[in-house]
Amino acid sequence: METKTMNIKVEKAKTSKIDQVDFENLSFGTVFTDHMLICRYKKGSWKVPEIIPYQPLTLDPSAKIFHYGQSIFEGMKAYKDDNDDVWLFRPLDNCRRLNISAKRMAIPELPEEYFMDGLIALLKLEKDWIPKTPGSSLYIRPFIFASGTGFHASPADEYTFIIAFAPSGAYFSGKVKVLIEEKYSRSANGGVGFAKAGGNYAGQFYPTQLAIEKGYNQVIWTDDNTHEFIxxxxxxxxxxxxxxxxxxxxxxDRILDGITRKSILDIAKDEGITVEVRKITVSEIVEAAKDGSLKEMFGAGTAAVISPIAAFGFRDVDYDLPQLSHSYASLLKKRITDIQYNRAEDKFGWRFKV
Amino acid sequence: METKTMNIKVEKAKTSKIDQVDFENLSFGTVFTDHMLICRYKKGSWKVPEIIPYQPLTLDPSAKIFHYGQSIFEGMKAYKDDNDDVWLFRPLDNCRRLNISAKRMAIPELPEEYFMDGLIALLKLEKDWIPKTPGSSLYIRPFIFASGTGFHASPADEYTFIIAFAPSGAYFSGKVKVLIEEKYSRSANGGVGFAKAGGNYAGQFYPTQLAIEKGYNQVIWTDDNTHEFIxxxxxxxxxxxxxxxxxxxxxxDRILDGITRKSILDIAKDEGITVEVRKITVSEIVEAAKDGSLKEMFGAGTAAVISPIAAFGFRDVDYDLPQLSHSYASLLKKRITDIQYNRAEDKFGWRFKV
Structure with missing residues (x-):
């Protein structure tokens, strides 16, 4: 489907940085395109978004983002097919999740057309920045932060919504080794774990650093009460x-409703794979690893797509996972990326033409 | 005690805003003094702090503070006595707690002398901004945020430490009505609740807004697992x-180690009051309110000092607290503020002369 979009004012960059970028050797999220979308909330309403050159932001030192972590974000990707047509994957789901996060973080909800039409206008302008190198993509970062000022610990009266693009390589390189965490926790019952709130990420950095020092790439969080459930x-x-x-x-309310996650569930069912959405205990995984019934573990997310897990650590023991020649991970990754890159039929209606 | 301080470079503001400020009608944290201390972490170390005119900050849109909430802060006050001497209250405790927060949030720890000497130099420069109106004070806000860039969800490689001052009126006006919360939670076991991390505050805004809509000022958080404990x-x-x-x-690890809290405990013991530091159940408070043994509740913190609670709500019932003519709250508030304003002996060694 293609849609009519609202008229968005564009201030073009005087020069492009695109010739300075080595598209064959992209890292994740360190190079940004020439323009960004910006939209401000002031005096009780979101103003019409504009496209401006990618540029530094100027904020008062008392802006609440610096003090109270009032911020949310989304992660998306744009894909270019062999005909150089540009596609998004379930973009309205990201837009709606941003507003679910907004509500929990006391941030005013953004009109859907500002998100969607702003994103489409920016993508049309920055089309040449979408990498075609296998494994690379244009990572899209919509985010909202509290730009209103004052030291009182209460919601800001002004917010800034920005969409920025980063042509990016893979989030993880190679297979991932994870640590099942029993001391530190990511989220509380009744907390903000289901929201893509900034503070959820900062809180993970230190325990993840400790895991990295022990030779792992990532932490698998367990529930903060019993640490028995993944x-x-x-x-x-x-x-x-x-x-x-x-x-x-x-x-x-502790776990993000991942768009890759729910897509994988649908594709797996379509493949005739038996799927269970239920609580998983750590002891169940450890037992399955010991008796050989644990065939695969993988992570699913926009940045990492599907990231096979090579081994997991638990209580100072590492459990290697088997190397399968026909894994669910590779089957499901092929199915989802074929839809994303317009290489296969889209029976679910997830693809969105820009 | 008075100490020698390091030599801090000062760039003076061309003009002062002090004449535009109505010191008789200050709100909390909305007016800022002429200068601020700034100190940057780059290439693996904190650089020497400088004092510059209070001014906007310029940051790349990919600065990690906007995306991952990697920030911490402290709250302090400066007090002026009748001789116009300036005092701080247990400032080294704030400095050390900032570094405890830093560690948990994967922020590099700040040298204590950068904090202390920077704060003292800035206070000497901004001495005229310390209000003498009863109930007003100079609120001090030290904070650190991730200024390094990139969309990868990992700690930043650059940070900014700032101290800013806000001459302020009372945080709460009048007695406070609180709601005991059973659905939403502030922090998880193994989480970041003990740190003064930005994200801890944003997560409270929405549940607090809901409480305000019901006529309360603040939420009293309970544990996220059973909601039985205050x-x-x-x-x-x-x-x-x-x-x-x-x-x-x-x-x-879920509760902030408050400096006012621990000072109140020491003063109460000194007054011969029986003090218990132990878990408190909600049902115990409700029963005590019903049988008349609940004499007082109050909050204690730097911003709010001691804030008497007039009533609490629990499961749609409001419980009023008695109006005592000789409350612990007023006794303890007098004792602590007399020490802070150099109106009484400081037997604990908490006062710090600037």
């Missing part, structure tokens, strides 16, 4: 394959 | 007086 990996939801059943934890 | 009020630790015993919850 939750998510912070940047990814987690899938476990025991024998031929694919299992993932149900979403809750 | 934790803290977000901007204040909570004290409960049952009969003549003063009770507060023990600190934990």
């Amino acid at each position: 939750e998510e990996a912070g940047a990814m939801n987690i899938f476990v394959r025991i024998n031929d059943t694919l299992i993932t934890a149900p979403t809750s | 934790e803290e009020a977000g901007a204040m630790n909570i004290f409960v007086r049952i009969n003549d015993t003063l009770i507060t919850a023990p600190t934990s």
Whole structure:
């Protein structure tokens, strides 16, 4: 489908940086395109978004983002097919999730057309920045932060919504080794774990650093009360394959409702794979690893797509996962990326032409 | 005690805003002094702090503060006595707690002398901004945020430390009505609740807004697992007086180790008040309110000092607290503010002359 979009004012950059970029050797999220979308909330309403050259932001030192972490974001990607047509994947789901996060963080909800039409206008302008190198993509970062000022610990009266683009390589390089965490936690019952709130990420940095020092790439979080149940990996939801059943934890107010996660569930069912959405205990995974019924674990998320887990650590023991020649991870990754890059039929109606 | 301080470069503001400020009608944290201290972490170390005119900050849109909430802060006050001498209250405790927060949020720890000497130099320069109106004070806001760039969800490589001053009126006006919260939570076991991390505050805004809509000023948080135990009020630790015993919850990884809280405990013991630091159940408070043994509840924190609670709500019932002519709250508030304003002996060694 293609849609009519609202008229968005564009201030063009005087020069382009695109010739300075090595598209064959992109890291993740360190190079930004020439323009960004900006939209401000003032005096009780969101103003019409504009496209301006990518540029520094100027903020008062008392802006609440610096003090109270009032910010939310989304992660998306744009894909270019062999005809140089540009596609998004379930973009309205990101828009709606941004507003779910907004509500929980006391940030005013953004009109959907500002998000969608702003994103489309910016993508049309920055089309040449979408990498075609396999494994690379244009990472899209919509975010809202509290730009209103004052030291009182209460919601800001002004907010800034920005969409910025970063042509990016893979989020993880190679297979991932994860640590099942029992001391530190990511989120509380009744907390903000289901929201893509900035503070959810900063809180993971230190425990993740400790895990990295021990040779792991990521932490798998468990519930903060008993540490018996697998939750998510912070940047990814987690899938476990025991024998031929694919299992993932149900979403809750502690777990992000991942768009890759729910797409994987639908594709797996379509493939005839037995799928269970239920609580997964750590002891169940450890037992399955010991008796050989644990066939696969993988993470699923926009940045990482599907990231196979090579091994997990628990209580100072590492458990290697088997190397399968026909894994669910590779099958599901092929199915989802074929839809995303317009290489296969889109029976679910997820693809969105820009 | 008075100390020698390091030599800090000062760039003076060309003009002062002080004449535009109505010191008789200050709100909390909305007016800022002429200068601020700034100190940057780059290439693996904190650079020497400088004092510059209070001014906007310029940041790349990919600065990690906007995306991942990697920020921490402190709250302090400066007091002026009748001789116009300037005092701080236990400032090294704030400095050390900032570094405890820093560690948990994967922020590089700040040298203590940069904090202390920077603060003292800035206070000497801004001395005229310290209000002498009763109930007003110079609120001090030290904070650190991730100024390094990039969309990868990992700690920044650059940070900015700032101290800014706001001559301020009372945080709360009048007595406070609080709601004991059973659905939403502030922090998780193994989380970041003990740190003064930005995201801890944003997560409280929405539930607090809901409470405000019901006629309350603040939320009293309970543990996220059972909601049976009182934790803290977000901007204040909570004290409960049952009969003549003063009770507060023990600190934990979910509760801030408040400097006002621990000072109140010491002063109360010095007054011969029976003090208990132990878990407090909601049902215990409700029963005590019903049988008349609940004499007082109050919050304690730097911004709010001691804030008497007039009533609490629980499961749609409001419980009024008695109006005592000789409350612990007023006794303890007098004792602590007399020390802070150099009106009484400081037997604990808490006062610090600038």
